[in-house]
Amino acid sequence: xxxxxxKKGRRISTDSAARQxxxxxxxxxxxxxxxxxxxxxxxxxxxxxxxxxSTAFIDEVLEPYDxxxxxxxxxxALRRAGAPYSLTPKELSRSLLLSGAGLNSRINKLEALHYxxxxxxxxxxxxxxxxxxxxxxxxxxxxxxDVFDAQWVRxxxxxxxxxxRLLEELARFAxxxxxxxxxxxx
Numbered sequence: 001x002x003x004x005x006x007k008k009g010r011r012i013s014t015d016s017a018a019r020q021x022x023x024x025x026x027x028x029x030x031x032x033x034x035x036x037x038x039x040x041x042x043x044x045x046x047x048x049x050x051x052x053x054s055t056a057f058i059d060e061v062l063e064p065y066d067x068x069x070x071x072x073x074x075x076x077a078l079r080r081a082g083a084p085y086s087l088t089p090k091e092l093s094r095s096l097l098l099s100g101a102g103l104n105s106r107i108n109k110l111e112a113l114h115y116x117x118x119x120x121x122x123x124x125x126x127x128x129x130x131x132x133x134x135x136x137x138x139x140x141x142x143x144x145x146d147v148f149d150a151q152w153v154r155x156x157x158x159x160x161x162x163x164x165r166l167l168e169e170l171a172r173f174a175x176x177x178x179x180x181x182x183x184x185x186x
Contacts, residue, residue, distance in 0.1 A: 018049045054154075061150045065143045066113055072147065074106045075115060075140040078132045086131035088121065115139055 022045035029038035059068045067075070077095040078085045087095065093103050107130060110116040115136030121127035132140065155163060 018053065019046075022046055022049055054151075057150055057154070058147055061146050062143060065139050067139070067143060070106050071110055071115075072140075072143060074103070074110060074130075075132065075136060076144065078116065078130065079137070079140045079144070084131060085137060086119065086129040088127055088129055092130060110136070 022042065025045060026038050026042040029036070029041055055069050058072070062068060062072050065072075073096055074092065077092055078087060080095075081087050081091075089100065089103060089107070092098075092107075093100055096103065098106075107116065107118070111118065113136075114133055116130050117133050118128045119131050121129050158166065
């Protein structure tokens with residue numbers, strides 16, 4: 001999220017080149033600081049690489065729709081909410097794990113594209129709802145299968161057992177990260 005879309009002509013690292021850089025960073029830490037186990041650098045480096053590459057290919061798929069990953073996420077959250085495809089900004093923020101400021105810029109972009117509309121909440125005039133427009137619904141209904149197909153192409157090398165194992169381990173890792181208290185929050 002927050003990544004710029006892949007620009008035409010901008011070179012995205014190939015899988016092997018990016019993997020080699022992560023491996024090299026790992027080896028450098030092993031050599032320079034043998035007293036510290038650099039396995040976390042390797043793991044977080046690979047996760048970062050996956051995030052960057054995933055955002056780039058998804059942004060490429062979304063380019064014909066004038067979307068990037070962040071705006072796509074807003075539209076998918078609204079679409080998943082079911083008809084009439086509307087949520088309050090607070091509900092959207094919670095759904096996307098975003099701050100209000102991060103969400104507001106995405107809403108502004110989508111509103112300029114006429115993919116969403118800000119509507120008054122009938123029960124509370126101080127609150128608004130963000131709702132998919134007809135063109136927003138059309139765009140997201142076309143974009144979702146394109147993104148899912150692109151994701152499946154990249155998952156294709158993994159068989160069902162490997163996918164299941166990967167999902168289980170990623171879920172376990174996500175739970176482990178969330179269970180550690182923040183160093184900045186008290």
